Amino acid sequence: xxxRDMQIAADAALWVNRLDQPAIDTSASAAFDxxxxxxxxxxxxxxxxxxxxxxxxxxxALEQSEAAVAKGExxxxxxxxxxxxxxxxxxxxxxxxxxxxxxxxPDLDVDTYRTGTGNGRTIVLADGSHVDLSGNAELSxxxxxxxxxxxxxxxxxxxxxxxxxxxxxxxxxxxxSVRVLGTAFNVDRQSATRTAVExxxxxxxxxxxxxxxxxxxxxxxxRVVDDRIAAQTPNPDAxxxxxxxxxxxxxxxxxxxxxxxxxxxxxxxxxxxxxxxxDPRLAALPVSGRFQVSDPAxxxxxxxxxxxxxxxxxxxxIRIAPSAAVPAS
Amino acid sequence: xxxxxxxxxxxxxxxxxxxxxxxAALSRYVRARTSRSDQVExxxxxxxxxxxxxxxxxxxxxxxxxxxxxxANLLVDHHRRDRRYSNEPMMEQISEAPLPDRxxxxxxxxxxxxxxxxxxxxxxxxxxxRRRLRGxxxxxxxxxxxxxxxxxxxxxxxxxxxxxxxxxxxxx
Numbered sequence: 097x098x099x100r101d102m103q104i105a106a107d108a109a110l111w112v113n114r115l116d117q118p119a120i121d122t123s124a125s126a127a128f129d130x131x132x133x134x135x136x137x138x139x140x141x142x143x144x145x146x147x148x149x150x151x152x153x154x155x156x157a158l159e160q161s162e163a164a165v166a167k168g169e170x171x172x173x174x175x176x177x178x179x180x181x182x183x184x185x186x187x188x189x190x191x192x193x194x195x196x197x198x199x200x201x202p203d204l205d206v207d208t209y210r211t212g213t214g215n216g217r218t219i220v221l222a223d224g225s226h227v228d229l230s231g232n233a234e235l236s237x238x239x240x241x242x243x244x245x246x247x248x249x250x251x252x253x254x255x256x257x258x259x260x261x262x263x264x265x266x267x268x269x270x271x272x273s274v275r276v277l278g279t280a281f282n283v284d285r286q287s288a289t290r291t292a293v294e295x296x297x298x299x300x301x302x303x304x305x306x307x308x309x310x311x312x313x314x315x316x317x318x319r320v321v322d323d324r325i326a327a328q329t330p331n332p333d334a335x336x337x338x339x340x341x342x343x344x345x346x347x348x349x350x351x352x353x354x355x356x357x358x359x360x361x362x363x364x365x366x367x368x369x370x371x372x373x374x375d376p377r378l379a380a381l382p383v384s385g386r387f388q389v390s391d392p393a394x395x396x397x398x399x400x401x402x403x404x405x406x407x408x409x410x411x412x413x414i415r416i417a418p419s420a421a422v423p424a425s
Numbered sequence: 426x427x428x429x430x431x432x433x434x435x436x437x438x439x440x441x442x443x444x445x446x447x448x449a450a451l452s453r454y455v456r457a458r459t460s461r462s463d464q465v466e467x468x469x470x471x472x473x474x475x476x477x478x479x480x481x482x483x484x485x486x487x488x489x490x491x492x493x494x495x496x497a498n499l500l501v502d503h504h505r506r507d508r509r510y511s512n513e514p515m516m517e518q519i520s521e522a523p524l525p526d527r528x529x530x531x532x533x534x535x536x537x538x539x540x541x542x543x544x545x546x547x548x549x550x551x552x553x554x555r556r557r558l559r560g561x562x563x564x565x566x567x568x569x570x571x572x573x574x575x576x577x578x579x580x581x582x583x584x585x586x587x588x589x590x591x592x593x594x595x596x597x
Protein backbone atom coordinates (compact mmCIF):
# COMPACT_ATOMS: atom_id res chain seq x y z
CA UNK A 97 0.00 0.00 0.00
CA UNK A 98 1.16 3.46 -0.86
CA UNK A 99 0.60 6.19 1.68
CA ARG A 100 -0.61 9.58 0.55
CA ASP A 101 2.86 11.07 1.12
CA MET A 102 4.50 8.38 -0.96
CA GLN A 103 1.98 8.97 -3.71
CA ILE A 104 2.73 12.68 -3.78
CA ALA A 105 6.47 12.03 -3.88
CA ALA A 106 6.01 9.55 -6.73
CA ASP A 107 3.86 12.00 -8.69
CA ALA A 108 6.38 14.78 -8.13
CA ALA A 109 9.21 12.54 -9.37
CA LEU A 110 7.16 11.67 -12.43
CA TRP A 111 6.74 15.36 -13.23
CA VAL A 112 10.44 16.05 -12.73
CA ASN A 113 11.20 13.40 -15.31
CA ARG A 114 8.48 14.52 -17.73
CA LEU A 115 9.59 18.13 -17.61
CA ASP A 116 13.17 17.12 -18.31
CA GLN A 117 12.47 16.61 -22.02
CA PRO A 118 13.18 18.77 -25.02
CA ALA A 119 9.46 19.35 -25.45
CA ILE A 120 6.37 18.58 -23.46
CA ASP A 121 2.98 18.78 -25.04
CA THR A 122 0.31 21.27 -24.22
CA SER A 123 -2.06 18.94 -22.42
CA ALA A 124 0.71 17.60 -20.18
CA SER A 125 1.75 21.16 -19.32
CA ALA A 126 -1.78 22.11 -18.35
CA ALA A 127 -2.02 18.96 -16.24
CA PHE A 128 1.24 19.89 -14.51
CA ASP A 129 0.00 23.37 -13.61
CA UNK A 130 -3.25 21.92 -12.32
CA UNK A 131 -1.36 19.41 -10.18
CA UNK A 132 0.93 22.11 -8.78
CA UNK A 133 -1.95 24.48 -8.08
CA UNK A 134 -3.92 21.79 -6.26
CA UNK A 135 -1.87 21.40 -3.08
CA UNK A 136 1.05 23.07 -1.30
CA UNK A 137 2.56 19.66 -0.59
CA UNK A 138 2.66 18.99 -4.32
CA UNK A 139 4.63 22.18 -4.85
CA UNK A 140 7.02 21.47 -1.99
CA UNK A 141 7.73 17.94 -3.11
CA UNK A 142 8.25 19.02 -6.68
CA UNK A 143 10.59 21.87 -5.71
CA UNK A 144 12.68 19.50 -3.55
CA UNK A 145 12.93 16.77 -6.14
CA UNK A 146 13.60 19.20 -8.96
CA UNK A 147 16.43 20.78 -6.95
CA UNK A 148 17.86 17.33 -6.25
CA UNK A 149 17.60 16.31 -9.90
CA UNK A 150 19.37 19.50 -11.03
CA UNK A 151 21.97 19.50 -8.28
CA UNK A 152 25.65 19.31 -9.09
CA UNK A 153 26.07 17.01 -6.14
CA UNK A 154 23.89 14.42 -7.83
CA UNK A 155 25.94 14.75 -11.00
CA UNK A 156 29.11 14.22 -8.99
CA ALA A 157 27.64 11.19 -7.26
CA LEU A 158 26.59 9.70 -10.60
CA GLU A 159 30.04 10.31 -12.06
CA GLN A 160 31.64 8.58 -9.09
CA SER A 161 29.27 5.67 -9.35
CA GLU A 162 30.06 5.41 -13.07
CA ALA A 163 33.78 5.48 -12.37
CA ALA A 164 33.36 2.71 -9.80
CA VAL A 165 31.47 0.60 -12.31
CA ALA A 166 34.07 1.19 -15.02
CA LYS A 167 36.88 0.25 -12.63
CA GLY A 168 35.91 -3.41 -12.55
CA GLU A 169 32.74 -3.66 -10.59
CA UNK A 170 31.03 -3.80 -13.96
CA UNK A 171 30.89 -7.57 -14.45
CA UNK A 172 29.30 -8.00 -11.05
CA UNK A 173 26.78 -5.29 -11.71
CA UNK A 174 25.95 -6.66 -15.12
CA UNK A 175 25.58 -10.19 -13.84
CA UNK A 176 23.33 -9.05 -11.02
CA UNK A 177 21.19 -7.20 -13.46
CA UNK A 178 20.90 -10.03 -15.90
CA UNK A 179 19.96 -12.54 -13.24
CA UNK A 180 17.33 -10.16 -12.03
CA UNK A 181 15.76 -9.85 -15.42
CA UNK A 182 14.46 -13.38 -15.84
CA UNK A 183 14.10 -12.98 -19.56
CA UNK A 184 14.59 -15.52 -22.30
CA UNK A 185 18.09 -16.14 -23.60
CA UNK A 186 17.88 -14.23 -26.90
CA UNK A 187 16.72 -11.16 -25.09
CA UNK A 188 19.58 -11.50 -22.68
CA UNK A 189 22.07 -11.59 -25.51
CA UNK A 190 20.58 -8.55 -27.19
CA UNK A 191 20.35 -6.63 -23.97
CA UNK A 192 23.85 -7.52 -22.89
CA UNK A 193 25.35 -6.51 -26.21
CA UNK A 194 23.40 -3.29 -26.19
CA UNK A 195 24.75 -2.51 -22.75
CA UNK A 196 28.31 -3.32 -23.79
CA UNK A 197 27.94 -1.33 -26.97
CA UNK A 198 26.82 1.62 -25.00
CA UNK A 199 29.93 1.55 -22.89
CA UNK A 200 32.20 1.30 -25.92
CA UNK A 201 30.52 3.58 -28.43
CA PRO A 202 29.91 7.30 -28.28
CA ASP A 203 26.52 8.62 -29.20
CA LEU A 204 26.76 9.54 -32.88
CA ASP A 205 23.34 11.08 -33.16
CA VAL A 206 22.87 14.63 -34.25
CA ASP A 207 20.63 16.57 -31.88
CA THR A 208 18.61 19.37 -33.38
CA TYR A 209 17.15 22.19 -31.32
CA ARG A 210 14.48 24.50 -32.73
CA THR A 211 12.93 27.48 -31.01
CA GLY A 212 9.69 29.24 -31.85
CA THR A 213 8.72 32.90 -31.73
CA GLY A 214 9.57 34.58 -28.46
CA ASN A 215 10.93 31.39 -26.94
CA GLY A 216 14.67 31.44 -26.59
CA ARG A 217 16.20 28.70 -24.51
CA THR A 218 19.39 27.62 -22.86
CA ILE A 219 20.85 24.27 -23.82
CA VAL A 220 23.53 22.36 -21.98
CA LEU A 221 25.44 20.16 -24.40
CA ALA A 222 26.83 16.75 -23.54
CA ASP A 223 30.33 18.21 -23.06
CA GLY A 224 29.08 20.77 -20.53
CA SER A 225 29.08 23.73 -22.92
CA HIS A 226 26.15 26.14 -22.62
CA VAL A 227 24.28 27.63 -25.55
CA ASP A 228 21.72 30.42 -25.29
CA LEU A 229 19.56 30.12 -28.37
CA SER A 230 17.40 33.01 -29.57
CA GLY A 231 13.79 32.64 -30.69
CA ASN A 232 13.18 31.49 -34.29
CA ALA A 233 16.46 29.61 -34.35
CA GLU A 234 17.67 26.18 -35.31
CA LEU A 235 20.86 24.56 -34.08
CA SER A 236 22.13 21.05 -34.67
CA UNK A 237 24.80 19.52 -32.48
CA UNK A 238 27.15 16.60 -32.90
CA UNK A 239 29.57 15.73 -30.13
CA UNK A 240 32.20 13.21 -31.19
CA UNK A 241 35.13 11.92 -29.17
CA UNK A 242 37.54 13.89 -31.31
CA UNK A 243 35.47 16.89 -32.34
CA UNK A 244 32.50 19.00 -31.29
CA UNK A 245 30.46 20.40 -34.12
CA UNK A 246 27.40 22.58 -34.21
CA UNK A 247 25.53 24.17 -37.10
CA UNK A 248 23.43 27.29 -36.79
CA UNK A 249 20.81 27.00 -39.53
CA UNK A 250 19.10 30.24 -38.49
CA UNK A 251 18.85 32.64 -35.58
CA UNK A 252 21.46 33.68 -33.06
CA UNK A 253 23.37 31.78 -30.41
CA UNK A 254 25.68 32.64 -27.55
CA UNK A 255 28.17 29.88 -26.76
CA UNK A 256 29.97 29.33 -23.50
CA UNK A 257 32.25 26.48 -24.47
CA UNK A 258 33.73 24.01 -22.01
CA UNK A 259 37.50 24.01 -22.44
CA UNK A 260 38.96 20.79 -23.78
CA UNK A 261 42.53 20.99 -24.94
CA UNK A 262 42.32 18.21 -27.50
CA UNK A 263 38.80 18.51 -28.77
CA UNK A 264 38.01 21.59 -30.84
CA UNK A 265 34.55 23.08 -30.91
CA UNK A 266 33.42 24.33 -34.29
CA UNK A 267 30.38 26.40 -35.19
CA UNK A 268 29.18 26.49 -38.79
CA UNK A 269 26.90 29.28 -39.97
CA UNK A 270 26.46 29.02 -43.72
CA UNK A 271 29.94 29.16 -45.23
CA UNK A 272 31.34 30.80 -42.10
CA SER A 273 32.93 28.76 -39.38
CA VAL A 274 34.24 29.61 -35.94
CA ARG A 275 36.76 27.34 -34.26
CA VAL A 276 37.65 27.35 -30.55
CA LEU A 277 38.92 25.28 -27.69
CA GLY A 278 37.14 26.95 -24.80
CA THR A 279 35.71 30.44 -24.66
CA ALA A 280 32.49 32.45 -24.88
CA PHE A 281 31.28 34.03 -28.09
CA ASN A 282 28.18 35.01 -30.01
CA VAL A 283 27.21 33.93 -33.52
CA ASP A 284 24.40 35.79 -35.27
CA ARG A 285 23.17 34.31 -38.52
CA GLN A 286 21.65 37.49 -39.92
CA SER A 287 20.82 36.04 -43.32
CA ALA A 288 21.83 33.17 -45.57
CA THR A 289 25.04 34.96 -46.55
CA ARG A 290 25.66 37.17 -43.56
CA THR A 291 26.99 36.18 -40.12
CA ALA A 292 28.24 38.36 -37.27
CA VAL A 293 30.60 37.11 -34.54
CA GLU A 294 31.66 38.69 -31.24
CA UNK A 295 33.98 37.24 -28.61
CA UNK A 296 33.22 37.64 -24.89
CA UNK A 297 36.04 35.58 -23.42
CA UNK A 298 39.14 33.88 -24.81
CA UNK A 299 39.78 33.77 -28.54
CA UNK A 300 38.37 32.12 -31.66
CA UNK A 301 39.49 31.54 -35.24
CA UNK A 302 37.09 32.79 -37.88
CA UNK A 303 37.06 31.08 -41.27
CA UNK A 304 35.30 32.01 -44.50
CA UNK A 305 35.80 30.68 -48.03
CA UNK A 306 37.10 33.88 -49.62
CA UNK A 307 39.24 35.26 -46.80
CA UNK A 308 42.29 34.46 -44.74
CA UNK A 309 41.48 33.02 -41.33
CA UNK A 310 41.56 35.64 -38.62
CA UNK A 311 41.83 35.30 -34.86
CA UNK A 312 39.36 37.28 -32.75
CA UNK A 313 40.08 38.02 -29.10
CA UNK A 314 37.84 39.20 -26.28
CA UNK A 315 35.88 42.26 -27.42
CA UNK A 316 36.65 41.73 -31.12
CA UNK A 317 33.80 41.71 -33.61
CA UNK A 318 33.65 40.71 -37.25
CA ARG A 319 31.11 40.12 -39.95
CA VAL A 320 31.20 37.66 -42.78
CA VAL A 321 29.20 38.92 -45.75
CA ASP A 322 29.16 36.90 -48.97
CA ASP A 323 32.11 34.75 -47.87
CA ARG A 324 34.38 37.71 -47.04
CA ILE A 325 35.41 38.78 -43.55
CA ALA A 326 35.12 42.39 -42.42
CA ALA A 327 36.57 43.19 -39.00
CA GLN A 328 34.53 45.72 -36.99
CA THR A 329 35.80 48.13 -34.38
CA PRO A 330 36.25 46.23 -31.12
CA ASN A 331 33.47 46.62 -28.61
CA PRO A 332 34.46 49.55 -26.36
CA ASP A 333 32.49 48.01 -23.47
CA ALA A 334 34.32 44.70 -23.66
CA UNK A 335 35.92 45.14 -20.24
CA UNK A 336 32.98 46.80 -18.54
CA UNK A 337 31.45 44.95 -15.61
CA UNK A 338 28.48 42.90 -16.65
CA UNK A 339 29.51 42.73 -20.28
CA UNK A 340 29.85 38.98 -20.21
CA UNK A 341 27.07 38.07 -22.57
CA UNK A 342 25.37 39.67 -25.54
CA UNK A 343 22.54 42.16 -25.27
CA UNK A 344 20.11 39.95 -27.11
CA UNK A 345 19.99 37.42 -24.29
CA UNK A 346 18.23 40.15 -22.32
CA UNK A 347 16.02 41.12 -25.26
CA UNK A 348 18.12 43.99 -26.70
CA UNK A 349 19.85 44.50 -30.02
CA UNK A 350 22.52 47.07 -30.66
CA UNK A 351 22.50 47.96 -34.34
CA UNK A 352 25.50 49.71 -35.83
CA UNK A 353 24.74 50.39 -39.45
CA UNK A 354 22.98 47.15 -40.22
CA UNK A 355 20.29 46.61 -42.85
CA UNK A 356 16.72 47.14 -41.67
CA UNK A 357 15.98 43.51 -42.59
CA UNK A 358 18.42 42.34 -39.90
CA UNK A 359 16.68 44.42 -37.22
CA UNK A 360 13.27 43.22 -38.38
CA UNK A 361 14.44 39.59 -38.23
CA UNK A 362 15.36 40.13 -34.59
CA UNK A 363 12.03 41.73 -33.75
CA UNK A 364 10.36 38.87 -35.57
CA UNK A 365 11.71 36.47 -32.95
CA UNK A 366 9.31 38.05 -30.49
CA UNK A 367 6.33 38.76 -32.73
CA UNK A 368 3.72 36.11 -33.37
CA UNK A 369 2.47 37.96 -36.43
CA UNK A 370 4.86 37.98 -39.39
CA UNK A 371 6.42 41.35 -40.10
CA UNK A 372 6.61 42.28 -43.78
CA UNK A 373 8.74 44.97 -45.36
CA UNK A 374 6.69 46.09 -48.33
CA ASP A 375 9.49 47.79 -50.22
CA PRO A 376 12.74 45.94 -50.97
CA ARG A 377 14.70 49.16 -50.63
CA LEU A 378 13.57 49.34 -47.01
CA ALA A 379 15.22 46.00 -46.31
CA ALA A 380 18.62 47.43 -47.22
CA LEU A 381 18.17 50.74 -45.39
CA PRO A 382 20.99 51.03 -42.81
CA VAL A 383 19.81 51.49 -39.22
CA SER A 384 21.64 52.26 -36.00
CA GLY A 385 20.57 52.37 -32.38
CA ARG A 386 19.88 50.23 -29.36
CA PHE A 387 16.52 48.49 -29.63
CA GLN A 388 14.53 46.46 -27.15
CA VAL A 389 13.57 43.82 -29.69
CA SER A 390 11.67 41.81 -27.07
CA ASP A 391 9.05 44.57 -27.28
CA PRO A 392 8.11 44.62 -31.00
CA ALA A 393 5.50 47.38 -30.76
CA UNK A 394 8.00 49.70 -29.13
CA UNK A 395 10.72 49.06 -31.70
CA UNK A 396 8.32 49.53 -34.59
CA UNK A 397 7.06 52.77 -33.09
CA UNK A 398 10.66 53.99 -32.75
CA UNK A 399 11.69 53.21 -36.31
CA UNK A 400 8.41 54.55 -37.65
CA UNK A 401 9.36 57.95 -36.30
CA UNK A 402 13.06 57.79 -37.08
CA UNK A 403 12.81 56.51 -40.63
CA UNK A 404 9.45 57.94 -41.73
CA UNK A 405 7.68 54.63 -42.08
CA UNK A 406 4.11 53.55 -42.07
CA UNK A 407 3.42 50.58 -39.80
CA UNK A 408 0.13 48.80 -40.30
CA UNK A 409 -1.11 46.12 -37.89
CA UNK A 410 -3.25 43.82 -40.01
CA UNK A 411 -4.86 40.66 -38.72
CA UNK A 412 -2.47 38.35 -40.52
CA UNK A 413 0.71 40.42 -40.56
CA ILE A 414 2.40 43.65 -39.58
CA ARG A 415 3.24 45.59 -42.73
CA ILE A 416 5.90 48.26 -42.99
CA ALA A 417 6.09 50.67 -45.91
CA PRO A 418 7.78 54.00 -46.55
CA SER A 419 5.41 56.80 -45.71
CA ALA A 420 7.19 59.20 -48.05
CA ALA A 421 4.32 58.94 -50.47
CA VAL A 422 1.97 60.26 -47.82
CA PRO A 423 2.05 64.06 -47.78
CA ALA A 424 2.99 65.40 -44.37
CA SER A 425 0.01 66.93 -42.62
CA UNK B 426 12.97 37.53 3.79
CA UNK B 427 10.10 39.16 1.98
CA UNK B 428 9.91 38.82 -1.75
CA UNK B 429 7.58 41.37 -3.21
CA UNK B 430 4.96 39.94 -5.50
CA UNK B 431 4.79 41.17 -9.05
CA UNK B 432 1.87 43.35 -9.97
CA UNK B 433 0.11 42.23 -13.07
CA UNK B 434 -2.94 43.61 -14.74
CA UNK B 435 -5.25 40.67 -15.10
CA UNK B 436 -6.25 40.09 -18.66
CA UNK B 437 -9.93 39.41 -19.10
CA UNK B 438 -10.53 35.72 -19.68
CA UNK B 439 -7.12 34.58 -18.47
CA UNK B 440 -7.05 32.42 -15.37
CA UNK B 441 -5.60 34.41 -12.48
CA UNK B 442 -2.25 33.03 -11.39
CA UNK B 443 -1.58 32.31 -7.76
CA UNK B 444 1.64 34.32 -7.53
CA UNK B 445 2.07 33.61 -3.86
CA UNK B 446 2.10 29.85 -4.44
CA UNK B 447 4.42 30.23 -7.42
CA UNK B 448 6.80 32.41 -5.39
CA ALA B 449 6.89 29.95 -2.50
CA ALA B 450 7.62 26.99 -4.77
CA LEU B 451 10.36 28.82 -6.68
CA SER B 452 11.96 30.09 -3.47
CA ARG B 453 12.10 26.60 -2.08
CA TYR B 454 13.75 25.34 -5.22
CA VAL B 455 16.30 28.15 -5.43
CA ARG B 456 17.19 27.87 -1.73
CA ALA B 457 17.91 24.20 -2.21
CA ARG B 458 20.09 24.85 -5.24
CA THR B 459 22.48 27.54 -4.05
CA SER B 460 24.83 27.88 -1.15
CA ARG B 461 24.70 31.65 -1.56
CA SER B 462 21.75 32.68 0.55
CA ASP B 463 22.18 36.28 -0.60
CA GLN B 464 21.36 35.24 -4.15
CA VAL B 465 18.07 33.53 -3.39
CA GLU B 466 15.99 36.67 -3.30
CA UNK B 467 17.59 38.08 -6.46
CA UNK B 468 17.07 34.94 -8.45
CA UNK B 469 13.46 34.50 -7.34
CA UNK B 470 12.66 38.14 -7.98
CA UNK B 471 14.15 38.09 -11.45
CA UNK B 472 12.44 34.82 -12.28
CA UNK B 473 9.11 36.34 -11.33
CA UNK B 474 9.62 39.47 -13.35
CA UNK B 475 10.58 37.48 -16.43
CA UNK B 476 7.63 35.21 -15.87
CA UNK B 477 5.30 38.19 -15.69
CA UNK B 478 6.82 39.66 -18.82
CA UNK B 479 6.40 36.40 -20.70
CA UNK B 480 2.84 35.94 -19.55
CA UNK B 481 2.04 39.42 -20.82
CA UNK B 482 3.42 38.64 -24.25
CA UNK B 483 1.69 35.34 -24.75
CA UNK B 484 -0.49 32.76 -23.12
CA UNK B 485 1.88 30.44 -21.31
CA UNK B 486 1.43 26.74 -21.66
CA UNK B 487 2.71 26.11 -18.17
CA UNK B 488 3.66 28.93 -15.85
CA UNK B 489 5.22 26.52 -13.34
CA UNK B 490 7.34 24.69 -15.91
CA UNK B 491 8.59 27.97 -17.36
CA UNK B 492 9.24 29.42 -13.90
CA UNK B 493 11.44 26.52 -12.84
CA UNK B 494 13.30 26.63 -16.12
CA UNK B 495 13.99 30.36 -15.86
CA UNK B 496 15.16 29.96 -12.27
CA ALA B 497 17.50 27.13 -13.25
CA ASN B 498 18.99 29.23 -16.06
CA LEU B 499 19.47 32.22 -13.77
CA LEU B 500 21.27 30.07 -11.22
CA VAL B 501 23.70 28.98 -13.92
CA ASP B 502 24.22 32.63 -14.89
CA HIS B 503 24.91 33.59 -11.29
CA HIS B 504 27.41 30.79 -10.88
CA ARG B 505 29.22 31.82 -14.01
CA ARG B 506 29.31 35.43 -12.96
CA ASP B 507 30.71 34.51 -9.55
CA ARG B 508 33.38 32.44 -11.15
CA ARG B 509 34.34 35.25 -13.46
CA TYR B 510 34.70 37.85 -10.75
CA SER B 511 36.52 35.64 -8.32
CA ASN B 512 39.41 34.17 -10.24
CA GLU B 513 39.27 35.19 -13.81
CA PRO B 514 42.02 36.93 -15.26
CA MET B 515 42.56 34.68 -18.27
CA MET B 516 40.37 32.59 -20.43
CA GLU B 517 41.13 28.93 -20.50
CA GLN B 518 41.13 27.68 -16.93
CA ILE B 519 37.74 29.07 -16.15
CA SER B 520 35.64 26.53 -17.87
CA GLU B 521 37.37 23.79 -15.95
CA ALA B 522 36.73 25.35 -12.57
CA PRO B 523 33.88 23.69 -10.70
CA LEU B 524 30.74 25.63 -9.88
CA PRO B 525 30.94 27.24 -6.43
CA ASP B 526 28.13 25.14 -5.03
CA ARG B 527 30.07 22.14 -6.18
CA UNK B 528 33.02 23.14 -4.09
CA UNK B 529 31.13 24.19 -1.02
CA UNK B 530 28.67 21.33 -1.05
CA UNK B 531 29.09 19.22 2.03
CA UNK B 532 30.88 15.97 1.52
CA UNK B 533 28.07 14.43 3.53
CA UNK B 534 25.53 15.10 0.84
CA UNK B 535 27.77 13.57 -1.75
CA UNK B 536 28.46 10.45 0.25
CA UNK B 537 24.78 10.08 1.14
CA UNK B 538 23.97 10.11 -2.57
CA UNK B 539 26.79 7.78 -3.59
CA UNK B 540 25.74 5.33 -0.87
CA UNK B 541 22.15 5.47 -2.06
CA UNK B 542 23.27 4.86 -5.63
CA UNK B 543 25.41 1.92 -4.58
CA UNK B 544 22.49 0.43 -2.67
CA UNK B 545 20.16 0.66 -5.66
CA UNK B 546 19.36 -2.29 -7.88
CA UNK B 547 21.98 -2.01 -10.67
CA UNK B 548 19.37 -1.68 -13.39
CA UNK B 549 17.76 1.27 -11.64
CA UNK B 550 21.12 2.93 -11.15
CA UNK B 551 21.92 2.46 -14.81
CA UNK B 552 18.62 4.05 -15.85
CA UNK B 553 19.33 7.06 -13.63
CA UNK B 554 22.89 7.42 -14.89
CA ARG B 555 21.75 7.33 -18.48
CA ARG B 556 18.91 9.75 -17.92
CA ARG B 557 20.63 12.35 -15.77
CA LEU B 558 24.35 12.01 -16.49
CA ARG B 559 24.14 11.29 -20.20
CA GLY B 560 20.87 13.01 -20.97
CA UNK B 561 19.42 10.05 -22.86
CA UNK B 562 15.72 10.04 -23.60
CA UNK B 563 13.43 7.57 -21.84
CA UNK B 564 12.66 6.05 -25.23
CA UNK B 565 16.34 5.45 -25.98
CA UNK B 566 16.89 3.90 -22.55
CA UNK B 567 13.86 1.65 -22.98
CA UNK B 568 15.18 0.52 -26.35
CA UNK B 569 18.74 -0.13 -25.17
CA UNK B 570 17.79 -1.95 -21.99
CA UNK B 571 14.80 -3.75 -23.47
CA UNK B 572 12.36 -2.25 -21.02
CA UNK B 573 8.93 -0.73 -21.49
CA UNK B 574 8.67 3.05 -21.33
CA UNK B 575 6.57 2.68 -18.19
CA UNK B 576 9.26 0.57 -16.55
CA UNK B 577 11.88 3.23 -17.31
CA UNK B 578 9.70 5.93 -15.78
CA UNK B 579 9.13 3.76 -12.75
CA UNK B 580 12.86 3.25 -12.25
CA UNK B 581 13.44 6.97 -12.43
CA UNK B 582 10.66 7.88 -10.02
CA UNK B 583 11.65 5.18 -7.53
CA UNK B 584 15.31 6.07 -7.91
CA UNK B 585 14.61 9.73 -7.26
CA UNK B 586 12.60 8.79 -4.20
CA UNK B 587 15.52 6.67 -2.93
CA UNK B 588 17.95 9.55 -3.43
CA UNK B 589 15.62 12.02 -1.80
CA UNK B 590 15.17 9.78 1.20
CA UNK B 591 18.94 9.46 1.52
CA UNK B 592 19.32 13.24 1.58
CA UNK B 593 16.49 13.66 4.08
CA UNK B 594 17.88 10.94 6.33
CA UNK B 595 21.19 12.78 6.45
CA UNK B 596 19.50 15.82 7.98
CA UNK B 597 18.01 13.92 10.87
